Amino acid sequence: MVGHVDHGKTSLTKALTGKWTDTHSEELKRGITIKIGYADTTFYKNKDASQYATEIDAAKDESKFEVSRHVSFLDAPGHETLMTTTIAASSILDGALLVIAANEKCPQPQTEEHLMVLDILGIKKVVVVQNKIDLVTKEKAIENYNEIKKFLEGSSCADAPVVPISANYNANIDKLIETIEKTIPTPKRDPQLPARMYVARSFDINKPGADLSRLKGGVLGGSLIQGTLKVGEEIEMLPGLARKTKDKEVVEPIVLTIGALMAGGESVQQAAPGGLIGIATGLDPAVAKSDHLAGNLVGKKGTLPPVLYDVELEYSLLKREGFDNPAFKMGELIVVSAGTATSVGAIVKLKGNSVFIKLKRPICAEKKSKIAITRRLGQRWRLSGFGVLK
Numbered sequence: 001m002v003g004h005v006d007h008g009k010t011s012l013t014k015a016l017t018g019k020w021t022d023t024h025s026e027e028l029k030r031g032i033t034i035k036i037g038y039a040d041t042t043f044y045k046n047k048d049a050s051q052y053a054t055e056i057d058a059a060k061d062e063s064k065f066e067v068s069r070h071v072s073f074l075d076a077p078g079h080e081t082l083m084t085t086t087i088a089a090s091s092i093l094d095g096a097l098l099v100i101a102a103n104e105k106c107p108q109p110q111t112e113e114h115l116m117v118l119d120i121l122g123i124k125k126v127v128v129v130q131n132k133i134d135l136v137t138k139e140k141a142i143e144n145y146n147e148i149k150k151f152l153e154g155s156s157c158a159d160a161p162v163v164p165i166s167a168n169y170n171a172n173i174d175k176l177i178e179t180i181e182k183t184i185p186t187p188k189r190d191p192q193l194p195a196r197m198y199v200a201r202s203f204d205i206n207k208p209g210a211d212l213s214r215l216k217g218g219v220l221g222g223s224l225i226q227g228t229l230k231v232g233e234e235i236e237m238l239p240g241l242a243r244k245t246k247d248k249e250v251v252e253p254i255v256l257t258i259g260a261l262m263a264g265g266e267s268v269q270q271a272a273p274g275g276l277i278g279i280a281t282g283l284d285p286a287v288a289k290s291d292h293l294a295g296n297l298v299g300k301k302g303t304l305p306p307v308l309y310d311v312e313l314e315y316s317l318l319k320r321e322g323f324d325n326p327a328f329k330m331g332e333l334i335v336v337s338a339g340t341a342t343s344v345g346a347i348v349k350l351k352g353n354s355v356f357i358k359l360k361r362p363i364c365a366e367k368k369s370k371i372a373i374t375r376r377l378g379q380r381w382r383l384s385g386f387g388v389l390k
Contacts, residue, residue, distance in 0.1 A: 012099060015173050044068055095184030096118055098157065099131050100128060124157070192227075194227050200340045204289035220278065224273045235279075236256075237253065237254045238304050239361070239363065259282060295341035305364050309359055310348075311389060315387035338363050365389055
C-alpha cells in the first residue's frame with residue numbers, strides 16, 4: 001500500500017485483511033503510519049471466478065467460495081519525512097496498490113514520490129485505488145478519475161487499472177480483489193537459488209516482567225525473495241550487528257540457527273518466497289527490539305553479497321515542476337536506500353554521472369542493485385534521485 005499520507009492505506013488494509021496495522025503508540029496517537037505494517041490474508045472466489053471475496057465475507061457462505069490466493073500486504077508510511085521507510089517497503093514487493101483519495105486534488109506530494117519509487121524499483125504490476133468516493137459527488141469522482149489518468153501518463157503505471165472504492169464502507173472491495181488477482185500475478189520463483197531474505201522488522205516478543213527462564217530470543221521479520229529456509233538451518237545475517245569500540249563503530253556479521261518459522265500467522269517447518277515470514281532466533285531480545293536489525297540481509301553462510309562501506313553509483317537526479325534539485329556537491333550528506341537497508345553517507349568524489357559515497361554504516365548489496373537517493377533540500381529530506389551500484 002503506497003500513497004499520500006491520510007489517503008486511506010491503513011483503512012484499505014483493514015478492509016481487505018481485517019487487520020489494523022497501526023499498532024505502535026505513536027501511530028495511534030498521531031493517526032498516521034510510521035513503521036511498515038504487515039497483514040496476511042486469503043482471497044476467495046466462487047466456482048467460476050465471477051465473484052471474489054475477503055476472508056471475512058467468504059466465511060459467511062463457505063459453500064459458495066474456494067481459496068483464490070494467499071496474499072501479504074505491507075502498509076507503507078505516506079508522510080514525506082518517512083520516505084526511507086516507504087522505499088524499504090517497496091523493495092520487497094511483487095506489486096503495489098497506489099491509493100489516491102477522491103476528495104483531494106491529484107497528485108499530492110507523496111503520491112508523486114511514491115509513484116517515482118515504483119518507477120525506480122521497476123514495480124510495474126500496479127492497481128490504482130481511488131478511495132473515499134463516499135465523500136464526493138459522482139461528478140467530482142469522475143473529475144478526480146481524469147486527474148489520476150493524466151497524472152499516470154508517461155509513467156510505468158500509465159495503463160494501470162483505476163478502481164473506485166470506499167474503504168470505510170467496504171464498497172467495491174470485491175471488484176478491487178478481482179482486479180488485484182488479474183493484474184498482480186504470483187511471480188515464478190526458482191526454489192534452487194540460495195536463500196535470501198530482506199529484514200524489514202525485528203522484535204522483542206517478551207512481555208515486561210517475563211520470567212528469565214521463559215525469555216524468547218529476538219524475531220526477524222521480512223520477505224524471502226529467493227530460495228527456501230528450514231527450521232534448524234544455520235543462516236548468516238549481513239552486515240550484522242553494530243558495536244561501538246573505543247575508536248569507532250564496527251559492524252560484525254551474525255551466524256544464527258532458525259529456531260522456528262512463522263508464515264501467514266502459522267508455524268511452519270519450511271518457508272518459501274512469497275508473503276511475509278518471521279524467524280525466531282536465539283538472539284538477545286534487547287538486540288532485536290525496536291527494529292534495530294532492520295536493513296540486514298539473511299541467507300545461507302557464504303552466499304550473500306559483499307558488505308560495502310563505500311559505494312560508487314551511476315546516478316540520475318529527478319526533475320519535476322516546483323522541485324529544485326541542484327547538482328551534487330563534494331562533502332554533501334545523502335541517504336541511500338538499498339533493499340530494506342538505509343544509510344547516511346558523504347560524497348567523497350564526483351566523476352561524470354558517477355558519485356562515490358563513504359557510508360557511515362555499511363550495507364549489503366549486489367552490483368547493479370537499484371539505490372534510492374534522498375537528500376536534504378531546504379528544511380526537508382526529499383527523494384531526489386536513484387543510482388545503480390557499480
